[in-house]
Amino acid sequence: MFKSKKFWKIAIFSTGAVLLFVALPLLVIPEAESTPAEFKEARHRGAEISKDIVAHYGQSAEKLKKISELDGSGRHLEGLRIVLDEMEANSEIRSKAQELAVELERMTRAASLLKSQTIRAKALEAVAVEINLVTQLITYNEYFNRLLETLRSKFAGEPRETSVDVLIFRMNDAADDINKLNERFGVLMDEFDGLF
Numbered sequence: 001m002f003k004s005k006k007f008w009k010i011a012i013f014s015t016g017a018v019l020l021f022v023a024l025p026l027l028v029i030p031e032a033e034s035t036p037a038e039f040k041e042a043r044h045r046g047a048e049i050s051k052d053i054v055a056h057y058g059q060s061a062e063k064l065k066k067i068s069e070l071d072g073s074g075r076h077l078e079g080l081r082i083v084l085d086e087m088e089a090n091s092e093i094r095s096k097a098q099e100l101a102v103e104l105e106r107m108t109r110a111a112s113l114l115k116s117q118t119i120r121a122k123a124l125e126a127v128a129v130e131i132n133l134v135t136q137l138i139t140y141n142e143y144f145n146r147l148l149e150t151l152r153s154k155f156a157g158e159p160r161e162t163s164v165d166v167l168i169f170r171m172n173d174a175a176d177d178i179n180k181l182n183e184r185f186g187v188l189m190d191e192f193d194g195l196f
Contacts, residue, residue: 036111037110038106038109038110038113039106039107039111039113039114039123041106042103042104042106042107043189045103046100046104046130049096049100049103050100050182052096053093053096053097053100053137056092056096057093057140060086060089060144063082063085063086067079067082067151071154071155076154076155079151079155080152080155080156083151083155084152086148087148087149090141090144090145090148093141094138094141097137097138097141100130100134101131101134104127104130104131107127108124111123111127116195119192119195119196122188122191122192122195123192126185126188126192129181129184129185129188130181130185132181133181133182136174136181137178139174140171140174140175140178143167143174144171146162146167147164147167147168147171150162150163150164151164
């Protein structure tokens with residue numbers, strides 16, 4: 001009987017040790033947090049949309065140079081055609097900014113699924129910065145539309161309400177804000193990624 005009592009003690013101890021070995025890490029070490037799939041998808045889609053917007057504004061800057069050259073050489077009709085094309089393309093960019101806002105909303109919803117308060121706060125801080133960036137994009141877009149309308153009026157020989165120089169100054173200010181916000185968003189997302 002002594003052997004069987006000793007056997008049972010060893011068996012119970014061994015079972016307890018195995019259970020402790022298996023269960024302790026589950027109790028003490030929390031499961032590694034991962035980024036929700038919807039957050040990743042929205043972040044990726046938002047990056048694609050942002051890339052499209054940046055590419056458009058890069059092309060628009062080149063077209064504005066061309067418009068300026070045409071204006072300087074008195075070829076107003078050609079300049080007017082480019083301005084009208086740009087006005088149409090710029091309305092598409094406003095739609096892109098709205099799409100970006102939708103992706104940011106998805107990121108916000110998905111961030112609420114993050115268990116760690118620190119990680120969730122970092123994600124939401126980054127999204128807040130990007131929402132501010134979208135607001136600045138819309139502001140820039142409005143100034144750009146006004147610039148195009150002013151140029152259209154000039155080429156059509158109509159009176160202009162706003163100076164081209166004033167609009168360009170405002171656009172440059174908005175572009176500076178956009179660049180700063182974009183840089184801040186990148187830093188915050190790097191910090192977010194570093195938390196995993």
